[in-house]
Amino acid sequence: MLQAIAQLLILQNTDQRLREVTQALLQLPQEKITCEKALQDADQKLQSIRSRQQELEREIKKNEGDILAKQSQIARYRTQQMETRKNEEYAAFNHEIALGEKAITMLEEQQLELMEKSDLLQPEIERAQEVHTIEHKRVNAILGTFDGRSENLLVRQRELHNARPSLTLDIEEDVLxxxxxxxxxxxxxxxxxxxxxxxxxxxxxxxxxxxxxxxxxxxxxxxxxxxxxxxxxxx
Ligand SMILES: [Zn+2]
Structure with missing residues (x-):
């Protein structure tokens, strides 16, 4: 092999490694952003399913309050009904009480549906929590390597950079x-x-x-x- 070609091949090998190291260093910030985005996504998924659960709990609580309000309204109607002497008013209270009881039946049915939904959501939440934990562990393990990798790449870059001038010494200027x-x-x-x-x-x-x-x-x-x-x- 021509001496000049042999020298150029050694130089090229060094330059290629220098290029790889430099590109790897440039990619680190983007890789970090990708990792942080993955953590945020995992948090958001878990948060979204928890929000659904909280929403259900709020609805269940509100229904409970509505049922209690209807029950005490019916109790008041009954008291007032006992006190009236007019047949029409007595009948009107009966009607109101029947309406109130019907409303309570509907609310109780709704309540059962909501509680069923809440029960079904429970295993989903547990799964989401597991996925969240695994994802955080995975991404944090990658993030933990960043400083070491960055340091190694910088050392390698410096070594290659320092080695380069001696490799060009014997190459003619126009060829170089x-x-x-x-x-x-x-x-x-x-x-x-x-x-x-x-x-x-x-x-x-x-x-x-x-x-x-x-x-x-x-x-x-x-x-x-x-x-x-x-x-x-x-x-
Ligand atoms: Zn060619």
Whole structure:
């Protein structure tokens, strides 16, 4: 292999790792936001089912009050009925009392339905609480790794960054310039192998002449399609 290509490959390997580390560092804040959102979602789901339960409890309490109010109203009617001497008024109280009792029957039926709903909700709440606990545990475990991961990535980034200058020392300036432009514009691959007659950077079929020149290892070759530096390890 040409010395220049070998040096470029070592540099490219370092630059690719540097790029990965830098991207991983950039993704950390977004990952953190995703985690926090997951925690909020879990809280909201549990809160929503608890609110439904509270709403049912309020309705049950209100019904209870309504039933008691009707009962004491009926009791008052009965007292007043005992005190009247007029037949029409007596009959009118009977009517009111019957209406009140009918209303109580309806309220009691409603009450049973509400209590049944509340009972059915109970296992759902327990499940929601379990899911909530599991989700919090899962997400907090991920969040717990952030500081360590961030620290490791920063150390790695510094190491790669510090190692880089010594890798460029023996590379000709114009070659290095071209390499750096290619690395940026060609998605982190500036030096590509020819495999089975194809540039592995752009998958273009190379001419026999290009392949032979690459094999001859007399000068640095570039792909006529993508411009990447080429080398071949095939016979
Ligand atoms: Zn190419």
């Amino acid at each position: 310039d071209r390499y750096e432009r290619l690395f940026k514009s060609k998605n982190g691959i500036a030096v590509a192998a020819i495999e089975h007659g194809v540039c592995t950077g752009c998958h273009m079929q190379m001419t026999t002449q290009t392949i032979l020149s690459a094999k001859a290892e007399k000068e640095i070759m570039a792909c006529s399609q993508c411009g990447r530096f080429l080398y071949t390890e095939e016979d």
